[in-house]
Amino acid sequence: MNNLQAKKIVLGVCGSIAAYKSAFLTRLLVKSGAEVKVILTKSATEFITPLTLSTLSKNEAMADFAGNTQVWNNHVELGLWADAMLIAPASANTIAKMAHGICDNMLLATYLSAKCPVFFAPAMDLDMWKHKAVKRNIELLHSYGNLLIPVEDGELASGLSGEGRMAEPEHIVQHLQEYFR
Ligand SMILES: Cc1cc2nc3c(=O)[nH]c(=O)nc-3n(C[C@H](O)[C@H](O)[C@H](O)COP(=O)(O)O)c2cc1C
Numbered sequence: 001m002n003n004l005q006a007k008k009i010v011l012g013v014c015g016s017i018a019a020y021k022s023a024f025l026t027r028l029l030v031k032s033g034a035e036v037k038v039i040l041t042k043s044a045t046e047f048i049t050p051l052t053l054s055t056l057s058k059n060e061a062m063a064d065f066a067g068n069t070q071v072w073n074n075h076v077e078l079g080l081w082a083d084a085m086l087i088a089p090a091s092a093n094t095i096a097k098m099a100h101g102i103c104d105n106m107l108l109a110t111y112l113s114a115k116c117p118v119f120f121a122p123a124m125d126l127d128m129w130k131h132k133a134v135k136r137n138i139e140l141l142h143s144y145g146n147l148l149i150p151v152e153d154g155e156l157a158s159g160l161s162g163e164g165r166m167a168e169p170e171h172i173v174q175h176l177q178e179y180f181r
Pocket of ligand 1: 013014015016017018041042043044090091092093094095123124125
């Protein structure tokens, strides 16, 4: 089953320890035949480099940093270009901003401009994930038609164990494949 062939995917990466998995995710998407363009939040660049994601996606990754106004010019174009937008990992911070229409970086500007389905794969620590504010923001995203890729259960970066891990890259790709089947 390879229904991601030639699909155009904008991958948004947020600041989370799970950002390291976005390298595997990019690789899997490219291997599945998708064209991938990556946007990193400023915080994400502290966890994974744009260079890594540019190399794996074969497209220059876009990152927010002071004075980089050029990337902002592309957000409408990118939002129209994409067959799907995938935010993985999606931080509590970015989920809250998406839920409330806040637009203070390239990833969020692209989200608000996107005409395509938007998938998001949260990554959080156990208690963050359980917080009512997070649950409520996720309900809001549902109500906008955004598609949740559920968190998984297991060991968390904090050392705790439970729900909150970002879905494994293979599972995220399966979600997209199911959608496009
Ligand atoms: C080591 C470390 C790990 C973090 N992991 C997460 C995480 O998994 N999920 C999350 O929502 N926030 C996490 N954060 C907090 C976010 O990085 C912080 O809220 C940041 O402002 C997110 O920015 P962004 O949404 O623009 O990417 C972590 C912070 C640190 C220092």
